Amino acid sequence: MTSEDVSRARADKPVIDGRVGARTELDGRSVILLTANNYLGLAGDTDIIERSCAAARQYGSGSTLNPPLATTPLHEQLCETLAQFHHTSSALLFNSCTSANVAVACTLAGKDDRIFSDRLNHASIIDGCRLSPAKTRIYENRDLDHLDALLSEPHHGARLVITDGIFSMEGDAADLPRMIALCRRHNATLVVDESHAAGVIGPGGRGTAALQGCAGDIDLYTGTLSKAFGGFAGGYVAGRADLVRRLHDHGRFYMFTTAITPSSAAGALAAIERVMRDDTLVRRLAENAARLRAGLKALGLRILGHDHPITPILVGDEQKAREFSRELLRDGVYIGAICFPIVARGEARLRAQASAAHSTADIDEAITAIGKAARRVGLIG
Template sequence: MEFLKKELSNLIQHNLYRRMNTMNDSQTSRTIVNGKKCILLSSNNYLGLTGHPELISAAKDAISLWGTGAGGSRLTTGNFRLHEELEEAIAHFKNTESAVVFNTGYMANIGTITALTGKEDIIFSDELNHASIIDGCRLSRAKTVIYPHKKIGALEKLLQQASGYRRILIVTDGVFSMDGDLAPLPRLVELSEKYNALLMVDDAHATGVLGDRGAGSVNHFGLEGKISIQMGTLSKAIGSAGGYVAGSRDLIDYLRNKARSFIFSTSLPPSVIAAALAALRVMQKNPQLREKLHLNAQYLRSGLKQMGFTILAEESPVIPVLIGDADKTVQMAQHLFDLGVFAPGIRPPTVPQGTSRVRVTVMATHTRDDLDQALAAFEQAGQMLGIIQ
């Protein structure tokens, strides 16, 4: 297969080749990456819960009681009482009638979109939506229309032209994972009601982060009961693994019967489910974690802007530092790593050409000393490469 070597060589030549980094320690604010001690500024472990003692204890207890594996799909032998408890807890957390857990957020998006839409339907998807949404749209065989990022006027014009379809679905990220900005959910709700469309929100980067209860972007905007489908993950702020969809009882019952990525997968092991349940309890008992997270994000973002870096958004703990050129982005990330800060460079095709960036994320567990050292590294690396003066 000579074409593989050519394709890989082309990626290397254009600085688009990806290498995996090896974590030699846990997802704490200071960790070891590729054998080097560094400040971790790239984890989605927003609240620092992956190492929380209550989550670890719950996972250990579940292994002792239930074993290490689920042994089958949820519809055969893999449905434990713990799975049902977690789904009830998620529904309560999201203020919906019901919820269903998938093995990953990717599987939740693909399974939900393909179950709800087909070739008789039309989907309107924001141009910066996550890859799992894009793939779900492609697999659904529905007509998919990509609308300009957050451009409500453009979306409405497209909706006005949509006629003769069985169903209309509007799908968007709640927090866009690479830009860190929020979807204009109140306006999207208005459009969904006006044009009789289903509205689906991917809250992967908002769950546990936004809203007065930490319940996500829908909670943040006060739109409970207004959005048909709320998807999210258990692998980011929740500190465990898996994805979920929350909504009406009928929606969840339908997905359990129609979503292929749910039906044909061995269910998540009890230890993972128990950790997610514990995380929901810890998160709701300790709102100060979320407050600290946002204070840390504000402090780091402000420091970077004062130095002269271009920050793409200011609404979440995702802080994209725009570099532009892919080569220079790779160099910036390497300089930061040499200075003891791990923050990866993000390049096409993950982001559009000319918008390569260092994607920074903060955690509630970062100390002021961590952030000050990170800022010093950014200043030194940025000046070295001529990104800032």
């Protein structure tokens, strides 16, 4: 980056100058980072970084190959570990969960089939549906009566239901046991995106389905390596072997793109192994998230979601949300403002996300700073 590039970037977003963690260097000073998907703090973990660097030294900086042509033991081991993590028989790596979601919608549903997608699903699911030859029916967010009605419409092709496990801008969970029952009744395949749940919630961090006691009943999971599992660029599917095989053999977003780097595979593998060995970080994350949520509610702010580290502070007006974020940064805490088109107009928010890396003192300091900034911008009295 030239100095001009840096100034331009700085004009509309802060520049990170140091390793991400509970705190990071932002625009040259140390702030509490409360806006990252670094749920377990593993993106800044020295051991994970070392495993990643060692793989680059051994295999090179990139795989430079499309996945069907060749693989490494690291990529294979990561697939096996992801399958075990989700209690499924098979898994396949993609270079992002975005690619995985698009591949699922385009490969598992043909022109005579139908996809049923939640209105608040992640953008990559929405884009996958737009690119898919199948017709998409959208049901209102978590409205399973609406889904039931759409599934009941006469139709002879296959049915694919896709949902986020945890909705990324709200922090709400899908009701998976009820969705499984509906899918069985209507002979539909259920795909759950666990990007904000794998390594984050549920027993041992195994995700929304594990939390709701139905991990073995999901046909296919999609997920990312870019959040709890060390922040590496990469995504995956895990689930029924026949579906994974179809994605392997026909998924264009799998075949025609370069495999994730060996350093990403090694680092993510180290992160998942850590979570499977020891749930200390998952429990620490839950404690921090609960403390943050309770503290923000006690301030009188409008907080969305339940029992998940995604803790959106609803502001409404976009200008005010940006001002709130700027004021908060002045007090040493960074939470980015989320505005249209990421969320609907009039629903701007600051999405606070605790990490296992935060100390109790960090969380308390952040709550105090949020209270002061919220008063200054007139959100609370």
